[in-house]
Amino acid sequence: PLAASSYVTTHAVNTLTGLPAFGLAVHLFRLEGPEMQRMELLKSSTGGDGHPSLFWAPEQVKAGTYKLHFDTGRYWRQLGYASFYPYVEVVFTVTEQSQRLHIPLLLGPFSYTTYRES
Template identity: 35%
Template sequence: MSLSTHVLDAGLGRPAEGVPIRLTRSGDPAPALFSAVTDSDGRHRHQDAGKDVPLAAGIYDLTFDTGAYFAASGQSGFYPKVTVTFEITDVTAHHHVPLLLSPFAFSTYRGS
């Protein structure tokens, strides 16, 4: 199983670089499985030493700190964070969770 994300800033028409993200098991008070920031292309792939980090089947929350991103890019937005909750049922598949973001809207879908 591999996990990646891609954040696009629809308001500015470019990748959203530097968005802080966190992955947790949904409803689990344990520390985050990872915390990272999106790269210059607005992407992050959950890896360790260049290898995908396996995740077990279950429900996960991928939280984007959009408030920090908007502040850093000189914008103000309505959503200070966006949490996408998704379920992994096939641990052999790649899971891509993209986020299309603007100051007053967002959307997501299961990517490939």
């Protein structure tokens, strides 16, 4: 379940079944420095509603570049399918601390799409 004060949130939908993607591992990284070195902030996996328990209060988020990493290859293998994409990474920039960012992932074995939801 998502907290009301969530700042960075995501959810995943399995487009093959039209249902939430249960058991998908998700990692959140902050990319820092000139070489964009990654620092892992949170890791979780999606529940029955497709949402992981990833959330930050607004005061924890700084302006900068972040990356959501979804372990899609393992997810599809667990369901008995081959997958073209071993993982999906969504890189995004936080410009204002007061904004809420929700980044959905629509996922198939051979495709994916994402967008910023407000």
